[in-house]
Amino acid sequence: MKAPTLADVARRAGVSYATADRVVNARGGVADARADRVRQAIADLGYVRNVAAANLSQGRVYRFVFVIPTGTNAFFLHLRMILGAVAPRLRLERTELRIEDVAAFDAPSLVAVLRALALSPPDGIALVGIDSPEVAAAVADLTAAGVAVVTLVSDMPDSARHAYVGIDNCSAGRTAARLMGLAHARGPGRVLPVLGSLSARDHRERLAGFRAILAQDFPQIALLPEFEGRDRAELVEQAVERLFDRGEAISGIYSLGAGNSGLARALARFEGTDRRPVVIVHELTPRTREALGSGNFDVVIDQRPGAEIALALATMRQISDRLPAAPIRPIIPAIIFQDNMPEPEDSALPEAAGLDHTTAPPGRQGGLT
Amino acid sequence: MKAPTLADVARRAGVSYATADRVVNARGGVADARADRVRQAIADLGYVRNVAAANLSQGRVYRFVFVIPTGTNAFFLHLRMILGAVAPRLRLERTELRIEDVAAFDAPSLVAVLRALALSPPDGIALVGIDSPEVAAAVADLTAAGVAVVTLVSDMPDSARHAYVGIDNCSAGRTAARLMGLAHARGPGRVLPVLGSLSARDHRERLAGFRAILAQDFPQIALLPEFEGRDRAELVEQAVERLFDRGEAISGIYSLGAGNSGLARALARFEGTDRRPVVIVHELTPRTREALGSGNFDVVIDQRPGAEIALALATMRQISDRLPAAPIRPIIPAIIFQDNMPEPEDSALPEAAGLDHTTAPPGRQGGLT
DNA sequence: GCCAAAATGATTGACGTCTATCAATTCCAT
DNA sequence: ATGGAATTGATAGACGTCAATCATTTTGGC
Numbered sequence: 019m020k021a022p023t024l025a026d027v028a029r030r031a032g033v034s035y036a037t038a039d040r041v042v043n044a045r046g047g048v049a050d051a052r053a054d055r056v057r058q059a060i061a062d063l064g065y066v067r068n069v070a071a072a073n074l075s076q077g078r079v080y081r082f083v084f085v086i087p088t089g090t091n092a093f094f095l096h097l098r099m100i101l102g103a104v105a106p107r108l109r110l111e112r113t114e115l116r117i118e119d120v121a122a123f124d125a126p127s128l129v130a131v132l133r134a135l136a137l138s139p140p141d142g143i144a145l146v147g148i149d150s151p152e153v154a155a156a157v158a159d160l161t162a163a164g165v166a167v168v169t170l171v172s173d174m175p176d177s178a179r180h181a182y183v184g185i186d187n188c189s190a191g192r193t194a195a196r197l198m199g200l201a202h203a204r205g206p207g208r209v210l211p212v213l214g215s216l217s218a219r220d221h222r223e224r225l226a227g228f229r230a231i232l233a234q235d236f237p238q239i240a241l242l243p244e245f246e247g248r249d250r251a252e253l254v255e256q257a258v259e260r261l262f263d264r265g266e267a268i269s270g271i272y273s274l275g276a277g278n279s280g281l282a283r284a285l286a287r288f289e290g291t292d293r294r295p296v297v298i299v300h301e302l303t304p305r306t307r308e309a310l311g312s313g314n315f316d317v318v319i320d321q322r323p324g325a326e327i328a329l330a331l332a333t334m335r336q337i338s339d340r341l342p343a344a345p346i347r348p349i350i351p352a353i354i355f356q357d358n359m360p361e362p363e364d365s366a367l368p369e370a371a372g373l374d375h376t377t378a379p380p381g382r383q384g385g386l387t
Numbered sequence: 388m389k390a391p392t393l394a395d396v397a398r399r400a401g402v403s404y405a406t407a408d409r410v411v412n413a414r415g416g417v418a419d420a421r422a423d424r425v426r427q428a429i430a431d432l433g434y435v436r437n438v439a440a441a442n443l444s445q446g447r448v449y450r451f452v453f454v455i456p457t458g459t460n461a462f463f464l465h466l467r468m469i470l471g472a473v474a475p476r477l478r479l480e481r482t483e484l485r486i487e488d489v490a491a492f493d494a495p496s497l498v499a500v501l502r503a504l505a506l507s508p509p510d511g512i513a514l515v516g517i518d519s520p521e522v523a524a525a526v527a528d529l530t531a532a533g534v535a536v537v538t539l540v541s542d543m544p545d546s547a548r549h550a551y552v553g554i555d556n557c558s559a560g561r562t563a564a565r566l567m568g569l570a571h572a573r574g575p576g577r578v579l580p581v582l583g584s585l586s587a588r589d590h591r592e593r594l595a596g597f598r599a600i601l602a603q604d605f606p607q608i609a610l611l612p613e614f615e616g617r618d619r620a621e622l623v624e625q626a627v628e629r630l631f632d633r634g635e636a637i638s639g640i641y642s643l644g645a646g647n648s649g650l651a652r653a654l655a656r657f658e659g660t661d662r663r664p665v666v667i668v669h670e671l672t673p674r675t676r677e678a679l680g681s682g683n684f685d686v687v688i689d690q691r692p693g694a695e696i697a698l699a700l701a702t703m704r705q706i707s708d709r710l711p712a713a714p715i716r717p718i719i720p721a722i723i724f725q726d727n728m729p730e731p732e733d734s735a736l737p738e739a740a741g742l743d744h745t746t747a748p749p750g751r752q753g754g755l756t
Numbered sequence: 757g758c759c760a761a762a763a764t765g766a767t768t769g770a771c772g773t774c775t776a777t778c779a780a781t782t783c784c785a786t
Numbered sequence: 787a788t789g790g791a792a793t794t795g796a797t798a799g800a801c802g803t804c805a806a807t808c809a810t811t812t813t814g815g816c
Contacts, residue, residue, distance in 0.1 A: 023802055023803085024802075025802085034764065034765045034766070035765085035766085036765060036767090037765075039804075039805090042803095043805095047762070048763075048764085049764090049812095066479045067803075068802050070442055070443050070801095071443050071801070072804070074443060074770095074772065074801095074802080075771050075802075075804045075805085076803080076804055077770090077772095110710070189726065189727040190727070192724075192726035193726055193727040196724045196725075196726050196727075197569075197724075200566075200569050200685075201569050203570070203571075203572030231726055322719065342479075347732075350691065350721045356565075357561035357564070358558040358559070358562040360716065360717070360719060361716065392772055393773070394772085402794080402795085403794065403796070404796085405797090409794090418793065436773075437773070438773095440771070440772035440774090441773050442801090443771095443772080444774045444775085444800070445773080445774055445775080445801075446800090446802095
């Protein structure tokens with residue numbers, strides 16, 4: 019009735035414990051015939067190695083690295099903040115977190131970081147994907163070396179990464195289009211897409227999804243040419259200002275990258291009027307929160323970085339533990355209006371929960387006499 | 388540099404290992420002065436008991452029970468399905484799941500189930516809350532007996548439950564109102580709320596949130612009296628049919644409970660016309676999926692039962708492990724249009740991930756020779 | 757049939773906690 | 787002071803795995 023141990027496997031396979039151990043831990047030096055018998059016994063018994071016992075025996079510590087772009091991008095700053103907040107808690111679970119900096123949108127420097135990490139490989143690496151053969155090659159080397167590699171936020175489907183943790187960006191773009199269409203009700207309009215860089219897969223996919231639904235279901239809405247703002251607030255601000263100054267009739271803005279504080283500034287001119295365009299942006303940050311609250315933005319599509327980090331960690335741990343892989347589903351983004359803003363994630367006061375379970379409850383055996 | 392063990396604590400407190408053990412496991416028979424010294428040493432060293440080692444030593448199996456309402460309610464059927472799907476995987480992690488049936492909206496039978504469970508108490512219980520003093524009393528007895536109790540879907544804030552796992556229903560109602568308002572653009576309208584029962588806290592809260600935002604931001608939308616459909620499709624269908632037959636001008640329907648297949652049938656009469664009201668419902672089920680896809684519903688607010696189950700399990704495990712309680716944040720509901728429907732959760736084919744990590748990768752020590 | 761190389765078996769000591777038992781000490785009321 | 791109770795200490799085995807060592811057997815080439 020209880021779970022089979024490796025000793026059971028060895029017995030069933032008719033080999034010694036030592037041989038079974040050599041097979042499951044890939045130590046080599048086992049004849050094929052024997053190894054197959056062990057594998058068969060594992061399958062027959064449904065043996066799953068007891069990770070707790072394994073970790074206990076070798077005093078294992080999980081070492082995970084998050085490679086995060088530098089710069090003033092509010093989303094990545096938020097990501098760093100959350101990582102900093104969960105790190106102490108994770109240490110209790112024998113997990114060490116490290117953040118490696120990398121220049122944004124920069125394949126060569128990402129490759130350099132990955133190559134450096136390969137020298138003393140951690141157990142897992144989470145990185146923001148960049149479409150580039152060199153990065154893919156570095157990833158392949160890491161996975162070959164037994165490192166769990168997970169792409170975060172933006173995927174690299176053609177690489178050897180074990181899993182992608184993030185939202186379905188195409189679907190997010192379609193959702194934005196649907197909301198934009200809803201808000202235009204039955205009237206016509208002209209919509210401006212603002213993005214960071216077409217070289218980023220996530221931005222490309224969002225734009226494609228947005229376009230597809232607008233074209234399909236909302237023919238009365240015209241699409242202006244997209245603006246590439248490199249995720250930099252001042253560039254976005256200038257560009258939007260210029261359009262307004264030229265008197266362009268803009269009924270909606272879909273900002274699918276970062277740099278939204280610039281957008282908020284550019285929209286200040288509509289304060290108090292009812293002529294502000296419908297504004298849909300990505301990522302809940304202090305700035306976008308504020309703009310939502312004050313009624314300057316309408317919708318925020320948030321990829322829930324906290325959930326992403328949790329899933330990335332769980333995935334890396336699962337791969338490191340060599341457990342049968344659970345299917346990874348995309349993160350479901352939160353669609354946020356001024357009415358359903360969640361608490362900021364840094365308001366995580368452990369004791370605020372008001373409960374402390376660190377001493378045994380009065381269970382079967384009595385307390386004091 | 389490594390984590391302190393209980394032996395370290397004992398040494399620091401100047402007591403024997405046995406005494407320290409008696410303190411952390413509440414076995415009793417320790418003089419106050421000594422116990423305090425042990426507790427002080429624990430605090431000084433930041434000792435956290437090694438759960439893996441503890442579970443290993445006693446061959447521990449977590450026993451968790453989900454108490455789920457019976458009936459044809461599609462949401463709860465879905466919840467049961469997901470529980471069935473995760474159960475085998477959890478068994479690998481020494482966790483046993485059981486489902487207990489209970490009549491819906493029925494406090495006495497919930498109390499009976501809880502009392503029965505108390506006879507051989509599991510490690511954790513997740514239940515759908517019902518506001519009733521008797522239920523609260525039963526919950527208090529369970530928590531006093533050391534059982535981790537979590538409310539699911541609908542909370543009981545005044546009970547002794549350890550945590551609530553579910554969405555912020557008030558916020559969800561506000562979100563529905565915002566979407567309804569958006570879809571009404573600047574035109575007037577009349578909106579019908581359909582709910583299961585005002586005795587259910589979650590339904591009450593959604594309705595309150597919905598009302599508040601409509602009143603505050605959309606004065607041009609009139610609110611019809613709400614209909615209580617007991618979550619039963621045929622009742623909902625009849626009631627809505629009757630209203631339409633009477634020629635009521637209805638521009639929007641907010642269905643905040645179950646029974647949406649009845650609603651979909653009642654809306655069939657608008658097929659092909661553009662006079663269908665705006666329809667916002669809760670919970671993604673096969674029926675609401677279909678209605679979204681065919682364009683009969685506009686928005687589904689889904690409380691993501693899979694995420695709820697995962698969080699409930701994690702919470703119960705954490706409480707059972709007597710770890711410092713992490714703050715529990717509400718589940719963020721998914722807002723779903725026809726454009727961003729996620730894969731059904733039962734499409735979870737473990738092997739579909741295409742990866743199997745059950746054998747050691749070629750790590751530090753070489754493979755075959 | 758011999759030798760080296762390869763494969764296999766047997767065994768042991770961690771890892772940190774829990775449970776249990778038994779011996780030794782302290783405390784307190786009389 | 788004495789006896790009984792309460793408290794404390796010491797220790798050992800179990801849990802399942804990993805890493806390591808050493809002894810033994812089998813294999814393959816000649």
